[in-house]
Amino acid sequence: MKxxxxxxCAVVTYSYTMAHxxxxxxxxxxxxxxxATRVFSGLPDHRNMSLEQIFYHxxxxxxxCKRVKIMVDLPQATMEEGIEATVKASRWLIEEGKAHSIxxxxxxxxxxxxxxxxxxxDIPVVGHFTMxxxxxxxxxxxxxxxQEAVYQAMLALGKEFEIKGASTLLLSKxxxxxxxxxxxxxxxxxxxxxxxxxxxxxxxxxxxxxxxTYRNHPYYVKQYAQLGKLTSEAIRSFISxxxxxxxxxxxxxxxRQQE
Ligand code: KIV
Numbered sequence: 001m002k003x004x005x006x007x008x009c010a011v012v013t014y015s016y017t018m019a020h021x022x023x024x025x026x027x028x029x030x031x032x033x034x035x036a037t038r039v040f041s042g043l044p045d046h047r048n049m050s051l052e053q054i055f056y057h058x059x060x061x062x063x064x065c066k067r068v069k070i071m072v073d074l075p076q077a078t079m080e081e082g083i084e085a086t087v088k089a090s091r092w093l094i095e096e097g098k099a100h101s102i103x104x105x106x107x108x109x110x111x112x113x114x115x116x117x118x119x120x121x122d123i124p125v126v127g128h129f130t131m132x133x134x135x136x137x138x139x140x141x142x143x144x145x146x147q148e149a150v151y152q153a154m155l156a157l158g159k160e161f162e163i164k165g166a167s168t169l170l171l172s173k174x175x176x177x178x179x180x181x182x183x184x185x186x187x188x189x190x191x192x193x194x195x196x197x198x199x200x201x202x203x204x205x206x207x208x209x210x211x212x213t214y215r216n217h218p219y220y221v222k223q224y225a226q227l228g229k230l231t232s233e234a235i236r237s238f239i240s241x242x243x244x245x246x247x248x249x250x251x252x253x254x255x256r257q258q259e
Contacts, residue, residue, distance in 0.1 A: 001028070001200065002189045008201025010071075010191055011209070014040045014057040018206055019064035027068060029191075031103065031203060032058045034073040038215075039207050047076045051089050055097050062098035071126055071168075072099040079110065083117045090118050090125075103128050103170060107136075107157055112164050119165025126191075127161035128170035131178075151178055158182035158190075170203070171195040173220075194220035 001008050010029035011022050014036040022030055034049040036057055041048075058072045078089045090102045101124035104114050111127070118125040131154070132139055134146045138153040154174065161169055169190045171179045176196020183190040183199050192199030204221065207213045211223040212231065241247035 002187075007199075008189060008191060010201060010203040011206040012203060013061065013206040016060045016064045019061040019068075022206060023065050023068045028201070029069045029071060029203075030061055030065065032061050032070065032072045032099065033103075033205070034075060034105075035205055039205060039213060049073070049075045049077075051075050051078050051092075055093060058093055058097035058099050069100045070098065071101045071103050072097065073103050073105065074114070076105075079104070079106070079114060083114060086114045087117050087121050087123075090121065090123050094123055100124060101126055101167065105129070107132060112160060115161060115166050116164040119167075124167045125165065126168040126170055127164075127166035128172065129157060129161070129174075130172045131174050132157070151181070154178045155181055155185055158186050162186045162188050171199055173218075194218060 008028045009026075010031060011027050012031045012033040012035055013019055013022060014032060019030055032054060034046040034054065036053070037043040037046050037048045040057070054073060054075055058070065061070055072093050074086060074089065074093075078086055086104075093099045093102060102118055103126040104111050104118070105128040107129040111129075115125050115127050132150055134140070134150060136153065138156070139146065139149045155178075158169055158171075166188060168188055169182065169186065171182060171190050171192045173194040174182070174192070174196075176198065179190065179192055179195035180198035189200040191201040191203050193203050205213070208217060208221045209224050210228075211226040212228045214228060217223075238247065
């Protein structure tokens with residue numbers, strides 16, 4: 001797809017119903033992301049996601065998908081258990097969860113080593129990183145202007161993920177000119193979120209793009225519908241009809257013959 005076809009379109013989602021709709025609409029990829037802690041469970045910190053929870057969501061999404069490729073987040077807590085645990089967990093998510101690739105988030109040496117180990121186990125792995133801070137050692141060590149140092153360190157990081165065996169890069173909130181340069185400098189596809197138009201693909205949280213979530217959205221979220229408002233209206237109609245004795249009416253009171 002990087003060289004020959006349309007840009008890759010991916011969404012983040014966590015449930016059978018949403019995954020089914022996303023596949024029907026034609027997305028190429030679904031990420032079962034650790035943002036489930038916020039969007040699905042209402043918890044503030046994605047580090048609260050356990051391996052068992054992400055496995056549960058992965059199976060739910062996989063039940064809905066026949067064509068779409070499923071990528072799944074390796075939880076932070078699993079990464080902290082070490083390389084062997086991450087490879088074992090990745091196998092479980094692929095073989096029993098029915099995901100197709102594992103996403104590893106971070107730019108630390110541990111994240112790079114985990115990518116290498118998962119790739120070595122013949123499991124497709126996605127490297128996910130965000131804009132390096134100018135306080136980062138890799139930026140600081142260079143005797144150049146900060147901006148040039150950030151640019152060089154980000155390019156080197158993208159290349160390093162590729163060398164370690166990543167089959168895709170997910171670039172989140174990276175300055176567009178840098179994301180474009182990373183995309184040109186690697187042979188694997190890049191998928192961007194908040195990283196400008198020049199990545200090989202784009203990803204958004206499905207609930208955000210549908211207008212179902214009420215948080216203060218970051219700059220890159222575009223709402224393609226206002227389903228939150230529609231949902232509230234529908235629920236209000238249900239409540240009114242129950243109060244007024246209009247629901248259930250005759251046609252919703254008898255099972256149909258085939259039921
Ligand atoms: O979990 C998630 O929603 C993500 C996105 C930032 C891509 O990792």
